[in-house]
Amino acid sequence: MPxxxxxxxxxxxxxxxxxxxxxxFFLLLFLAIGIPYAWAENPVVKVGVYENAPKVFTNExxxxxxxFIDIIEYIAKSEGWKLExxxxxxxxxxxxxxxxxxxxxxxxxLTAEREKKFSFHKIQVLSSWFQAYARKGSGLQSIxxxxxKRIAILEQSVQExxxxxxxxxxxxxxxxxxxxxxxxxxxxxxRGDADAAVTNQFYGAMHARKYDLVDTAVVxxxxxxxxxxxKNASPELLDAIDRHLSILKKDTRSAYYAILxxxxxxxxxxxxxxxxxxxxxxxxxxxxxxLAGSFVLKRQVNARTFELKKINREMEERIIDRTAELALxxxxxxxxxxxxxxxxxxxxxxxxTPLNSIIGFTGILLQRLGxxxxxxxxxxxxxxxxxxxxxxxxxxxxxxxxKIEAGQLNVASETFNLRDAVEKVxxxxxxxxxxxxxxxxxxxxxxxxxxxxxxxxxxxxxLNLLSxxxxxxxxxxxxxxxxxxxxxxxxxxxxxxxxxxxxxLGILFNAFQQIESGITRKYDGTGLGLSxxxxxxxxxxxxxxxxxxxxxxxxxxxILPLEGEKA
Amino acid sequence: xxxxxxxIEDNEQNLYLVRFxxxxxxxxxxxxxxxxxxxxxxxxxxxxxxxxxIQLPVMDGYAVARNLRANPQISGIPIVAVTSHAMFGDRDxxxxxxxxxxxxxxINPDTFMEEVELHLLKQ
Numbered sequence: 001m002p003x004x005x006x007x008x009x010x011x012x013x014x015x016x017x018x019x020x021x022x023x024x025f026f027l028l029l030f031l032a033i034g035i036p037y038a039w040a041e042n043p044v045v046k047v048g049v050y051e052n053a054p055k056v057f058t059n060e061x062x063x064x065x066x067x068f069i070d071i072i073e074y075i076a077k078s079e080g081w082k083l084e085x086x087x088x089x090x091x092x093x094x095x096x097x098x099x100x101x102x103x104x105x106x107x108x109x110l111t112a113e114r115e116k117k118f119s120f121h122k123i124q125v126l127s128s129w130f131q132a133y134a135r136k137g138s139g140l141q142s143i144x145x146x147x148x149k150r151i152a153i154l155e156q157s158v159q160e161x162x163x164x165x166x167x168x169x170x171x172x173x174x175x176x177x178x179x180x181x182x183x184x185x186x187x188x189x190x191r192g193d194a195d196a197a198v199t200n201q202f203y204g205a206m207h208a209r210k211y212d213l214v215d216t217a218v219v220x221x222x223x224x225x226x227x228x229x230x231k232n233a234s235p236e237l238l239d240a241i242d243r244h245l246s247i248l249k250k251d252t253r254s255a256y257y258a259i260l261x262x263x264x265x266x267x268x269x270x271x272x273x274x275x276x277x278x279x280x281x282x283x284x285x286x287x288x289x290x291l292a293g294s295f296v297l298k299r300q301v302n303a304r305t306f307e308l309k310k311i312n313r314e315m316e317e318r319i320i321d322r323t324a325e326l327a328l329x330x331x332x333x334x335x336x337x338x339x340x341x342x343x344x345x346x347x348x349x350x351x352x353t354p355l356n357s358i359i360g361f362t363g364i365l366l367q368r369l370g371x372x373x374x375x376x377x378x379x380x381x382x383x384x385x386x387x388x389x390x391x392x393x394x395x396x397x398x399x400x401x402x403k404i405e406a407g408q409l410n411v412a413s414e415t416f417n418l419r420d421a422v423e424k425v426x427x428x429x430x431x432x433x434x435x436x437x438x439x440x441x442x443x444x445x446x447x448x449x450x451x452x453x454x455x456x457x458x459x460x461x462x463l464n465l466l467s468x469x470x471x472x473x474x475x476x477x478x479x480x481x482x483x484x485x486x487x488x489x490x491x492x493x494x495x496x497x498x499x500x501x502x503x504x505l506g507i508l509f510n511a512f513q514q515i516e517s518g519i520t521r522k523y524d525g526t527g528l529g530l531s532x533x534x535x536x537x538x539x540x541x542x543x544x545x546x547x548x549x550x551x552x553x554x555x556x557x558x559i560l561p562l563e564g565e566k567a
Numbered sequence: 568x569x570x571x572x573x574x575i576e577d578n579e580q581n582l583y584l585v586r587f588x589x590x591x592x593x594x595x596x597x598x599x600x601x602x603x604x605x606x607x608x609x610x611x612x613x614x615x616x617x618x619x620x621i622q623l624p625v626m627d628g629y630a631v632a633r634n635l636r637a638n639p640q641i642s643g644i645p646i647v648a649v650t651s652h653a654m655f656g657d658r659d660x661x662x663x664x665x666x667x668x669x670x671x672x673x674i675n676p677d678t679f680m681e682e683v684e685l686h687l688l689k690q
């Protein structure tokens with residue numbers, strides 16, 4: 001037996017001197033650290049256990065448990081005791097306690113007889129009473145119904161004595177069957193070996209259903225339950241228990257009440273069959289798995305949603321950025337357009353101003369307004385004059401094509417006499433035709449009168465077509481016809497010139513292209529004329545058509561809508 | 568003397584050219600080199616015709632035309648715009664502010680007098 005145990009039990013096999021020294025040591029320790037009782041470090045406390053669930057019992061895994069065990073473990077933990085359980089029956093436990101082999105026996109009802117044999121602490125752990133349990137439909141209602149019955153009862157128990165006293169008081173004749181534990185007792189009743197079992201209400205409430213037993217109205221002997229210690233044990237152990245119980249019982253939220261609730265609540269009273277537990281386990285596992293699965297799925301969905309939202313946000317940001325970029329680019333383009341327009345206007349003005357002088361002065365000199373000219377002077381001045389005119393035409397062409405490309409060439413819609421316009425361009429072109437000895441004529445149908453279009457642009461197109469015809473005709477004629485065909489006005493310029501090869505018709509209206517006709521650079525021009533004419537005609541809601549035979553001549557037709565621009 | 572023509576033109580060469588042509592054709596020419604002087608001279612001289620350059624310093628030709636048209640004393644005098652502006656809308660704009668005609672620069676010496684006299688005759 002370890003020395004620690006001896007100290008607790010206070011049972012002596014040591015020398016008196018040593019005992020004295022030990023006491024001094026304990027006293028010093030007590031004074032030094034202020035704990036009320038001077039226990040050595042982790043003293044071992046031996047506790048007897050027996051089967052009386054839920055108060056005290058050994059569970060499936062072989063561990064001692066129950067209300068008393070939980071309470072003593074709680075106390076032991078705070079006191080620093082080391083518990084050692086000694087299993088056995090109720091009677092064995094009491095015997096061991098009497099012999100001092102164990103330090104504590106739980107669940108002992110206090111009786112006068114027991115007080116002689118054992119030591120008890122003062123605050124009761126539980127109050128209990130005894131109750132008879134019987135098979136369902138046994139008809140046992142009151143104490144009187146127990147007459148002549150076989151009653152199972154725990155041997156050496158308080159209830160045994162009490163029941164004997166109790167039954168005698170009612171003059172009952174009962175056969176008592178002493179059994180070592182409550183389990184055997186309930187089994188006997190369930191088998192029919194006994195009619196009723198007398199047990200405490202804790203055990204009955206927990207186990208009756210399992211054995212298909214019911215409680216009867218036979219209730220007797222309320223009792224107070226304690227931990228019991230050997231008679232001669234030192235008071236430290238029991239005092240410690242009292243100290244804890246007094247604190248624990250004051251507070252309804254304490255461990256004590258939690259323990260009671262745990263062991264007396266409905267859930268622990270009924271034990272599910274093993275197969276049901278397995279089913280529950282499987283269902284639980286399946287549920288948990290699916291729960292985990294759905295959790296994982298939810299997380300994934302959330303993650304994807306988050307990702308999508310992020311992408312969406314990024315896209316939106318990008319769109320905003322791009323829109324801003326586009327707006328900026330557009331602004332720049334518009335600014336560039338404005339600059340281009342301003343440049344065109346300025347160039348138009350700046351190029352024309354010097355030409356104004358050149359053309360103007362050579363013009364008046366040629367008109368002899370400045371005085372007489374000799375033949376050589378006139379010839380040279382005519383060259384200057386023609387070159388200046390040509391330069392002016394080039395400038396006008398370049399400005400026109402620039403304006404068209406910038407989308408800035410707009411056409412007017414005005415009412416004017418087409419006959420007058422045609423006659424004017426013929427008159428203007430007459431000198432050119434005369435110079436080359438060509439016959440220039442115009443046939444204007446009688447129905448031609450006023451139309452709605454842009455007079456200046458119509459004249460520009462016709463002048464261009466006429467000058468082209470004259471330019472590419474070496475001999476013969478240039479003829480203009482003007483007539484109404486269905487709802488169109490057709491102004492055709494025909495010549496007896498070099499004509500156009502079929503393969504060249506396609507590129508005829510392209511800007512900057514003058515068809516190489518074997519007489520390279522014989523014909524002046526930028527090659528812009530027809531391109532401008534075509535685009536102007538389109539702007540006027542009309543078009544230009546061409547028919548030609550190589551070496552025989554060409555016919556260019558300006559076709560305009562009768563009622564002006566239809567755009 | 569066929570008549571009085573006021574020429575409002577800031578370019579000396581152009582002014583000289585126009586003056587030369589007009590004088591050779593028998594007109595008396597008065598010249599103003601800026602819009603403000605032109606308006607004053609128009610009020611003072613009451614010419615038979617005003618040849619108005621559009622590209623003028625400080626007060627441009629459009630403003631001058633509006634100003635001339637707003638003055639009842641001289642609102643009846645024909646105004647012919649002479650400009651090297653050849654962009655779209657120039658002609659319309661000139662007509663809008665009260666000009667009676669529009670001659671594009673560079674002037675064509677062969678047709679210039681015809682166009683000028685067209686407006687003189689209308690009067």
